[in-house]
Amino acid sequence: DLDKINNELEKVMAPINEIAKAVEKAIPPEVRALHEALDKIIPPEIQEFNKRINELIPPELLKFNKQLNSFLESISEYIKQYNVIFRSFAENFERWQSQNRVYVTDIVAQGWYPTPMSFYAKPKGEFDLDEYMARELTENWEELSEEIIDSYPKRSHILKTAFELHKQQNYIASIPLFYAQADGICCEHFKSFLFAGNRVGESLEGLEPDSMLEVFLTPYILKNHHNAGISCKKSARVAPNRNGILHGHRKHLDYGTEVNSLKAFSLLCFVVMSVGLLKEK
Helix, strand or coil: CHHHHHHHHHHHHHHHHHHHHHHHHHCCHHHHHHHHHHHHCCCHHHHHHHHHHHHHCCHHHHHHHHHHHHHHHHHHHHHHHHHHHHHHHHHHHHHHHHHHHHHHHHHHHCCCCCCHHHHHCCCCCCCCHHHHHHHHHHHCHHHHHHHHHHHCHHHHHHHHHHHHHHHCCCHHHHHHHHHHHHHHHHHHHHCCCCCCCCHHHHHCCCCCCCCHHHHHCHHHHCCCCCCCCCCCHHHHHHCCCHHHHHCCCCCCCCCCCHHHHHHHHHHHHHHHHHHHHHHHC
């Protein structure tokens, strides 16, 4: 039985021994020298005692004991190496989360909302956000619009009309439809319309702090320019004024631009993707 256990242990240890050898080669000479020096200062009587104990142990059991110790040492070293790698990964991920929270907050402050493309892969260095987002949404228009329609087939006749109006450059008509559908889809999930006070943000309480999902959903709790008051001229220069547009206010008759339509479309994309993530969760 001992031989059988021994053979099984050798099989299990084979790949771990390879790791152990690699780790052994990586140990600096000065560390190895220190280890050998420590062995030499063990009192002679303790060394003699260990020798006599080892002589009393049957050779088979001694071999098994050595292999088991070697196995445990290899596992221990492997865990140490894993912890070093994982700690580095965790630190990088935490840094990424912090940077993305700042990035998401910044794009919302400029009237945009994160989409699958803009959230996970933003450009490095200095860049013009309006140009970047407009290009990303235009280049991925078909994929994004199809995903929205597939997610809400009962709304497909309205959504397809809104998308077609945008492609026809009829932004005066596409923007109100984007707002209306984003509001309706939000209400389906949260039982509250998108800009109804902050009830949507309140319903997100309890999410794991600093998780990827919590960071992505940050826009729901941020002050946005889309829902600014009708008389707020500053916000109207940043994003289409939803209240002014849907109420036909005389101060908001020049909203029909491509950038404004894309900003409203980014809001719709964000609502659809965020609701999808919450449903999966």
